[in-house]
Amino acid sequence: MLAQVRCPVRLAPHELDAYLERGWFRMRQNIFTTNFVHFKNEFYSAIWLRVKLHEFSQDKTRDKLFKRNAGFRTEIRPAIITPEKEELYSQYKKHLPFEPMGTLGQLLLADFSPVNIYNTYEAAVYDGNKLIAIGFFDVGADSSAGIAAVYDHDYGKYSLGKFLIYLKMEYCKGLSMQYFYPGYFVPGYAAFDYKLSIGKSAIQFLQLKSQQWMPLEKFFPDDIPYEVMLLRLKEVQKLLAQSKLESKILKYEFFDANLFPELMNAQLFDFPIMLFCSDHVDDDLNHVIVFDVRDDQYHLLQCVPVYAPNAPNADPDFYSEYIIKEEQAVLSTTASAEMVDWIITFLNAKKNLGIIT
Structure with missing residues (x-):
């Protein structure tokens, strides 16, 4: 099937690794895969990505972001939804070109599921005591997946979305994990292109026709x-x-x-x-x-x-x-x-x- 969903009641770390390896991704408390997306009556291909963490090293983009954001405090910890984070999400979604989930709790858990079957962590960025960005990621046995990022648009010049991804990847590399999965990019739809510049030398894409992970440098029009x-x-x-x-x-x-x-x-x-x-x-x-x-x-x-x-x-x-x-x-x-x-x-x-x- 080109589009599938599963609704597990529990998900062991190695099972999450196996799903991610096949190009699946979390959707609230379910997990799904698709190869196509639909924006404003146009169809596009969804190309799944992963970063080989053992080949990922500090690059110029990372160094610039960490220097620019050196004045902020960062914390990485098990995720928990709080009113402070809900308020940040409420302000963040006002700037989105699409209709997102109503609350952060709905985005991660869904109303009907008070229990999180995923081992979810959060990377938080503070300006003094003010929360200005939060990014969520799921941790498996040998892999992790970036799920969502929320930030204060008043801090737009700091590229906090990219900064959060680097924070997640460096944390997971410190745990000796092999892969970080940032989701998909969409050829012809620039809103997802930012993922292609993060850890660029270590990025792979999942080729649909072979179901093999390939270096991004080998991505050609035939792969759309x-x-x-x-x-x-x-x-x-x-x-x-x-x-x-x-x-x-x-x-x-x-x-x-x-x-x-x-x-x-x-x-x-x-x-x-x-x-x-x-x-x-x-x-x-x-x-x-x-x-x-x-x-x-x-x-x-x-x-x-x-x-x-x-x-x-x-x-x-x-x-x-x-x-x-x-x-x-x-x-x-x-x-x-x-x-x-x-x-x-x-x-x-x-x-x-x-x-x-």
Whole structure:
């Protein structure tokens, strides 16, 4: 699956390490993975990152930040939510371009879970006795993961978000941990690019097609799954057009439906983009083509509707009439021409039988 969630009732340190190794990340008291994100009707790839702490050394960015923030007091300790931290979060979220969780407690614990199954620590930064930044991270047996950072926007010139990440990494390196996981970056969406400059010589990314961690210096356009999917589907669309066949590439509104805990076992369709072999897509779920970078193949899928949302997306570039589920794979091939030949043969057979005109 390209998007999954789990809801463990307990999580041992070595189990957290194993999840992080596979590109999973904490979401409140659950843990999830995804490979795509959706911002303002645009889809992007989510590329998971980690820092090899034994290769991480003090760099120029780190030295500048620590010099700039030398007048502040820092503390690292087991995390606890307090009114002071909630107030800092309340002020911080006013400056965000998206709607965050209502409270810090909801962000880390969720209302229904008073117990934290994670071993969570916090890095705190004080100007005198005033809390100006707080960053949370989970500690496993051999790995740790940065979860959230909150800071006073009046101190914007101090780059406290980056400073907190360095504080977390140095603390974890002092514990002889091997890896620090800062989450993902999003090619084409600059808000996440700051992660790429932290411990740069020791950063790796998780390559979706191989499920291997690779040095960031080996990250190329072919490692952006959404862009590859779109490019390969356009190849099929072009060949279909040459054969006078209509088709339409659409973004799938509910690609991340599997991330809802109540749907986590439904194994719903989770490709972010697909090609319909017709420009009439309301009823035709029998000829949905996707390209999967994991096996480098096109797949012709027969899908079935599962649920009709109350308010589908009005954008014509989206398919949102139903949440759908794959029923069966009709054809898989590495070649766009073979896929198109099969479609033409199938449609001609239906015409000869009088099923379509």
